Amino acid sequence: METNSLKRFIEKYIHERCQLKLEPFDKATDKQLSAASAEEKAGLELKLFEERRSLEMKYDVRTWLTDAAARAGQISLVTHAVKYFHGDAKGSSIYSAVKSHEAAYLSTTTLHSPSIDAVGNSAALDVAKLLQTEHEGDSLLASLKRGDFSALAALAENEAQLAQWMSGFMQALSDKSLSTHQFAKQLYFPVSDTGDYHLLSPLYSSSLAHALYQRISHSRYSEASVAARKARREGLWHPEAVQYFPDLAVQNMGGTKPQNISYLNSTRGGKNHLLRCAPPQWQQSLKPPVAHKTFLTAVSSKVTRVVTDLRRYLHSVYNLENTMEIRQQRAEYVDELIGMIFSYAAEIQSLTTLQGWSLDEDCLLKTAHQLWLDPLRQHTDPDFKLHRERGEWISEIAEDFAHWLNTRLNKDEKLNMGAVEFRDWSVLMRRRLREFDAAQQENWQ
Numbered sequence: 001m002e003t004n005s006l007k008r009f010i011e012k013y014i015h016e017r018c019q020l021k022l023e024p025f026d027k028a029t030d031k032q033l034s035a036a037s038a039e040e041k042a043g044l045e046l047k048l049f050e051e052r053r054s055l056e057m058k059y060d061v062r063t064w065l066t067d068a069a070a071r072a073g074q075i076s077l078v079t080h081a082v083k084y085f086h087g088d089a090k091g092s093s094i095y096s097a098v099k100s101h102e103a104a105y106l107s108t109t110t111l112h113s114p115s116i117d118a119v120g121n122s123a124a125l126d127v128a129k130l131l132q133t134e135h136e137g138d139s140l141l142a143s144l145k146r147g148d149f150s151a152l153a154a155l156a157e158n159e160a161q162l163a164q165w166m167s168g169f170m171q172a173l174s175d176k177s178l179s180t181h182q183f184a185k186q187l188y189f190p191v192s193d194t195g196d197y198h199l200l201s202p203l204y205s206s207s208l209a210h211a212l213y214q215r216i217s218h219s220r221y222s223e224a225s226v227a228a229r230k231a232r233r234e235g236l237w238h239p240e241a242v243q244y245f246p247d248l249a250v251q252n253m254g255g256t257k258p259q260n261i262s263y264l265n266s267t268r269g270g271k272n273h274l275l276r277c278a279p280p281q282w283q284q285s286l287k288p289p290v291a292h293k294t295f296l297t298a299v300s301s302k303v304t305r306v307v308t309d310l311r312r313y314l315h316s317v318y319n320l321e322n323t324m325e326i327r328q329q330r331a332e333y334v335d336e337l338i339g340m341i342f343s344y345a346a347e348i349q350s351l352t353t354l355q356g357w358s359l360d361e362d363c364l365l366k367t368a369h370q371l372w373l374d375p376l377r378q379h380t381d382p383d384f385k386l387h388r389e390r391g392e393w394i395s396e397i398a399e400d401f402a403h404w405l406n407t408r409l410n411k412d413e414k415l416n417m418g419a420v421e422f423r424d425w426s427v428l429m430r431r432r433l434r435e436f437d438a439a440q441q442e443n444w445q
Helices: 003-035 038-058 061-074 122-132 140-145 150-155 159-173 206-221 223-233 263-267 295-302 304-316 324-349 367-373 375-379 382-390 392-409 419-444
Strands: 075-078 117-120 188-190 197-199 249-252 271-274
Touching: 003 038, 003 061, 003 122, 003 140, 003 150, 038 061, 061 075, 061 122, 061 150, 061 159, 075 122, 075 159, 117 122, 117 206, 117 263, 122 140, 122 159, 122 263, 140 150, 140 159, 150 159, 206 223, 206 263, 206 271, 295 304, 295 324, 295 367, 295 392, 304 324, 304 392, 324 367, 324 392, 324 419, 367 375, 367 382, 367 392, 375 382, 382 392, 392 419
Parallel strands: none
Antiparallel strands: 075 117, 188 197, 249 271
């Protein structure tokens, strides 16, 4: 960036901060003058004029830069801030400029242009903002780091003032002394007898947290992302990819005063996103139940909870009169059980790459169950299709279900499920199975 461009940015920044102070002052002035009497107004106007002039002088470019350079030592520009671990941690924060293009893990070193944070006295964060704000691809911080002081030189009255500014602002680039603190929660593990240690808990990377926050915020709230999600809801095409971050957590830092943690934490309102880092859960690949005589033995372990709940409920009402309420509650348990069975059946039916799996000579599954679970076979097997269309298999499966359920429930000898319950279960299963099969027909065309 040209020297004049950065110089104009500094002047504009100070002018804008001045306006933030003058606007409320002018409003208060107008209110005082309107409430004053004619005799008081002349003296009040002079007093308020002098106060405004004093405020303007405070924001004279050279005056403000001199004050800012003196306050710069109250802050440190860092990438890793210690106060994220504890608000009262007094140890050093770190500025790391290390870059890595072949890192095996995501870390601050992999960020192309990390956001620089500021810690220290929150009253001096205006100095941090001056140093960090980018303008036309450059910033005062970047120019100071590369030893370019030309923008400040163009504003300084003389060499002595320039030297004062340079010395003051450079204090923000490094801590005067490095130290740790008990609240930093760092663990140093000895690895030799000569005093070598591994740091097991590194400092919190504010720069990395900010990059993550910006990425997630863009995927949620940018115009393109909002339009893409709307198009997806409406079933329309959109060139932008829709991104989701499942199981996202938010860790709030600093409570009602996030600026006490760091400058970047303040810009995020204290919000720091946490991605799910639990190991993936093992999922066994789904296979057709070719080794079972009925699919019910294959699904038994998946529905144990519901069967146990039903058995427990029936046991609790065993000595009561068989009311409509009890029959309705019983039917709801069975309905939930059938729903879980249908969920399993739908997964088996969706194995399109294994179309016709029931033709395998090692398949032990009863014909009725083959007709239900391998519907795609009807496209290549006319006899199979004919038997399926007759629908007799539905009644057979319903009776198998009723027998299977009675057997499971009768493990509690007190229940003694019999012919009446057998009929109830089979009727419910037959009705639900007809509805389910009709709804699935479209998937097999």
